[in-house]
Amino acid sequence: AAGVIQSPRHLIKEKRETATLKCYPIPRHDTVYWYQQGPGQDPQFLISFYEKMQSDKGSIPDRFSAQQFSDYHSELNMSSLELGDSALYFCASSPRLAGGTYNEQFFGPGTRLTVL
Amino acid sequence: RKEVEQDPGPFNVPEGATVAFNCTYSNSASQSFFWYRQDCRKEPKLLMSVYSSGNEDGRFTAQLNRASQYISLLIRDSKLSDSATYLCVVNANEAGFQKLVFGTGTRLLVSP
Numbered sequence: 001a002a003g004v005i006q007s008p009r010h011l012i013k014e015k016r017e018t019a020t021l022k023c024y025p026i027p028r029h030d031t032v033y034w035y036q037q038g039p040g041q042d043p044q045f046l047i048s049f050y051e052k053m054q055s056d057k058g059s060i061p062d063r064f065s066a067q068q069f070s071d072y073h074s075e076l077n078m079s080s081l082e083l084g085d086s087a088l089y090f091c092a093s094s095p096r097l098a099g100g101t102y103n104e105q106f107f108g109p110g111t112r113l114t115v116l
Numbered sequence: 117r118k119e120v121e122q123d124p125g126p127f128n129v130p131e132g133a134t135v136a137f138n139c140t141y142s143n144s145a146s147q148s149f150f151w152y153r154q155d156c157r158k159e160p161k162l163l164m165s166v167y168s169s170g171n172e173d174g175r176f177t178a179q180l181n182r183a184s185q186y187i188s189l190l191i192r193d194s195k196l197s198d199s200a201t202y203l204c205v206v207n208a209n210e211a212g213f214q215k216l217v218f219g220t221g222t223r224l225l226v227s228p
Contacts, residue, residue, distance in 0.1 A: 033216070042203065042218040043160065056215050090159055092216075104150065105216060107159040 002027055004093050004108030012114045013081050021076040021111045025093030031055070032074040033105060034066060035090040043090060049074055081115045088112050119143055120206050122219035129226055133194045137222045139187040139204030149180055151189050152203040154221065160203055163189075194226045 005024040013019050025032050031050045035043040036059075045058035049068035060066075063081075068074045078085060089112075092105040122139045129135050141149075149166040164171065166178040166187055177190040187204055204219035 035216075042220045043216075045215050045217070048215070058215065088157070104162050104165060106162065109159050112157075 004091055004106055006089075006091050006108040006111050008111060009109065010112045010114075012116065014116055015081060015083060017081050017115075019078045019081060019113060021078070021089050021091075021113070023074045023076070023091030023093075023108060025072050025074070025091075026106060029093035029095050029106075030072055031094050032068055032072065033092040033094075034060075034074070034076050035092065035107075037088040037090060037110075039087070046076070078113075083115050086113055086115045117142065118220065119217045120204055120219035122202075122204050122222045124220055124222060126223040126225050129194055129224070131194055131196060131226055131228055133226075134190065134192045135194060135224065136191075137189045137202055137204070137224075139189075139219055141185050141187070141204075141206045141217075143206065143208050143217075144185060146185075146206045146208050148207040149178075149187050150205040150207070150216075151176075151178060151187075152205050152218075154201045154203055156201075160205075160218075163202070191224075194224075196226050196228065199224055199226045 007022045033048040034046040037043040046060040047066050048056045052068045064078050066076045088110045090107050090110045092107045094105045120141045151163040152160040153163045154160045164173050166180045170179045175192045179188045201221040201223045203221045206217050
């Protein structure tokens with residue numbers, strides 16, 4: 001079965017550079033979520049999109065922005081990178097059932113970002 | 117205090133043992149609950165959703181106690197391949213949208 005695709009899988013950047021992470025959700029999933037997981041920590045919710053509109057916002061720094069495109073893929077843009085941004089960035093997707101019924105989120109393999 | 121709390125472990129058990137993990141959550145508005153499994157440097161993978169009446173999937177049994185805001189996961193007949201970190205995850209469904217809150221995870225080590 002198709003899974004969530006993330007690219008790149010690994011990324012090395014210098015301080016103050018920018019980075020763009022991409023996420024392709026499972027087909028027919030219209031909701032995308034971004035999470036950040038630092039070393040030894042649990043995943044922290046950053047932001048989510050439903051039908052190309054931002055649906056919720058978590059602990060996403062102002063230096064980061066994200067959007068969802070018409071084909072439902074999403075991009076996380078990170079500027080003025082700091083050493084502390086080094087982490088695993090996961091994208092997850094879920095189908096939003098009619099009536100807002102909850103459902104499970106399925107995670108991509110993540111992008112490992114290292115800021116030097 | 118974290119919104120979702122778990123005993124970090126590690127739990128060291130021999131193959132074939134039964135092990136139980138507990139989790140408490142603070143947001144009484146939480147509506148859905150999950151156990152995810154995460155292997156080192158990999159993505160969280162959904163193990164099972166937790167339903168109000170409790171549910172079982174093979175060797176895994178999940179229980180929910182809404183009054184006590186408590187979730188549990190029982191693993192019977194542990195296998196070496198069960199070694200991983202088990203994440204208790206709570207969803208506060210707001211206006212139909214999900215925001216998952218993860219516990220810090222409980223590490224399980226199953227030895228021969």
